[in-house]
Amino acid sequence: xxxxxxxxxxxxxxxxxxxxxxxxxxxxxxxxxxxxxxxxxxxxxxxxxxxxxxxxxxxxxxxxxxxxxxxxxxxxxxxxxxxxxxxxxxxxxxxxxxxxxxxxxxxxxxxxxxxxxxxxxxxxxxxxxxxxxxxxxxxxxxxxxxxxxxxxxxxxxxxxxxxxxxxxxxxxxxxxxxxxxxxxxxxxxxxxxxxxxxxxxxxxxxxxxxxxxxxxxxxxxxxxxxxxxxxxxxxxxxxxxxxxxxxxxxxxxxxxxxxxxxxxxxxxxxxxxxxxxxxxxxxxxxxxxxxxxxxxxxxxxxxxxxxxxxxxxxxxxxxxxxxxxxxxxxxxxxxxxxxxxxxxxxxxxxxxxxxxxxxxxxxxxxxxxxxxxxxxxxxxxxxxxxxxxxxxxxxxxxxxxxxxxxxxxxxxxxxxxxxxxxxxxxxxxxxxxxxxxxxxxxxxxxxxxxxxxxxxxxxxxxxxxxxxxxxxxxxxxxx
Ligand code: 4AD
Ligand code: MG
Numbered sequence: 001x002x003x004x005x006x007x008x009x010x011x012x013x014x015x016x017x018x019x020x021x022x023x024x025x026x027x028x029x030x031x032x033x034x035x036x037x038x039x040x041x042x043x044x045x046x047x048x049x050x051x052x053x054x055x056x057x058x059x060x061x062x063x064x065x066x067x068x069x070x071x072x073x074x075x076x077x078x079x080x081x082x083x084x085x086x087x088x089x090x091x092x093x094x095x096x097x098x099x100x101x102x103x104x105x106x107x108x109x110x111x112x113x114x115x116x117x118x119x120x121x122x123x124x125x126x127x128x129x130x131x132x133x134x135x136x137x138x139x140x141x142x143x144x145x146x147x148x149x150x151x152x153x154x155x156x157x158x159x160x161x162x163x164x165x166x167x168x169x170x171x172x173x174x175x176x177x178x179x180x181x182x183x184x185x186x187x188x189x190x191x192x193x194x195x196x197x198x199x200x201x202x203x204x205x206x207x208x209x210x211x212x213x214x215x216x217x218x219x220x221x222x223x224x225x226x227x228x229x230x231x232x233x234x235x236x237x238x239x240x241x242x243x244x245x246x247x248x249x250x251x252x253x254x255x256x257x258x259x260x261x262x263x264x265x266x267x268x269x270x271x272x273x274x275x276x277x278x279x280x281x282x283x284x285x286x287x288x289x290x291x292x293x294x295x296x297x298x299x300x301x302x303x304x305x306x307x308x309x310x311x312x313x314x315x316x317x318x319x320x321x322x323x324x325x326x327x328x329x330x331x332x333x334x335x336x337x338x339x340x341x342x343x344x345x346x347x348x349x350x351x352x353x354x355x356x357x358x359x360x361x362x363x364x365x366x367x368x369x370x371x372x373x374x375x376x377x378x379x380x381x382x383x384x385x386x387x388x389x390x391x392x393x394x395x396x397x398x399x400x401x402x403x404x405x406x407x408x409x410x411x412x413x414x415x416x417x418x419x420x421x422x423x424x425x426x427x428x429x430x431x432x433x434x435x436x437x438x439x440x441x442x443x444x445x446x447x448x449x450x451x452x453x454x455x456x457x458x459x460x461x462x463x464x465x466x467x468x469x470x471x472x473x474x475x476x477x478x479x
Contacts, residue, residue: 007043049088068100132280143272153221158208164429172203204229216249223248237463242472249446255408258445288460304460314365321372352401382408406447413437
């Protein structure tokens, strides 16, 4: 018999029909004459209840059924007397496809901490929480491609291995085939990269932006959505060494168009989640509220779905960096020395505590900050006439801080060239990028949305390690 997915089954009311379901046992409860098995196949957060009338033969099978085992069940759809779902399955035949030893299976039907689940990432997909996150993650990936397709963008695959540092921050993982125990050296005693695979140093990309710009200066509207890698040693709940980034790049867009695009896109994604993922979001909302029960009322987060609706309804606040510094300098936590990094004056880089203060305490809605000091931003950003700021824009979200970083790009050849020189970026790694400013250079802009940060926001999870299937962080490369 063809397998019916549990999602489809739970939506049907074909009482009396015989079906086959397959999945993994979440729980088994037994009384004298009957057993109840909750079976889940991941197609939905909901499990289907399998009702088993006991007889000596079936009891032998039941003895082998424990949490985690994989089953195939043939049975009839019956009306559920319980609340919450319409149907159950009255089992006729049960086959144990894969047993799970209850002494050894680590995922017993009780609450496990997220930290523990990270240690068993090979099994954590089988929890309600990670099932929900995985389905929402899929929906968001789909919505991203849908949004750009509907808006005339073309997706391009930018390289994962590159020989440039797109952000100029030096946080790259090197890629080499050299024998690290026997490194070839030049006469000067330096590593001889001519002997390496590409004949020069190469690294994993930190961003697909530079290549996306090349495509935008021909196709007008493009985006990349790929993995990016950063060897920054930040062990925080918002940083990964391997994360996914969505980077649109648009010719003829200035920074204001760029901000409009960013705001419209994230609102679209949130709306898509609300329209398509309510079962999972409902579960994640309850999970978050349970988790925060022990917190004081004023420390609890806004209820997840209310928070998502709230953000869609708000017009994001747009302020300059200079205005942000004024607000922060005069803020209570700065005056009372509550910030870990005190804001002394103009030029300071904003830390996530500052970003969150602006968003959560001051404006109480998402904030876009523009026109940052050029010294704390990347080389490619459009320089303002004041000589000290660049046309950058960061979108800041509650609980997360920076979710998007973008800018209008420097389109003037000389200014870009001088900035590259000034910042000590190897010119020979940038010649192709510079050339686009020689031939048909136009105003253009783009941004990068950190996909896992977006996932943190949409799911209400607190740690970025829990919204990607296999997190990569310092000293952590298991699974
Ligand atoms: O601000 P960033 O570094 O910008 C860029 O890479 C630009 N090239 C983007 C562009 O204009 N095309 O990174 C963009 C976003 C951040 O706002 C953040 O959401 C996310 O990427 N991000 C990280 N997410 C997880 N772990 C990390 N280590 C991250 N670093 C940045
Ligand atoms: Mg940034």
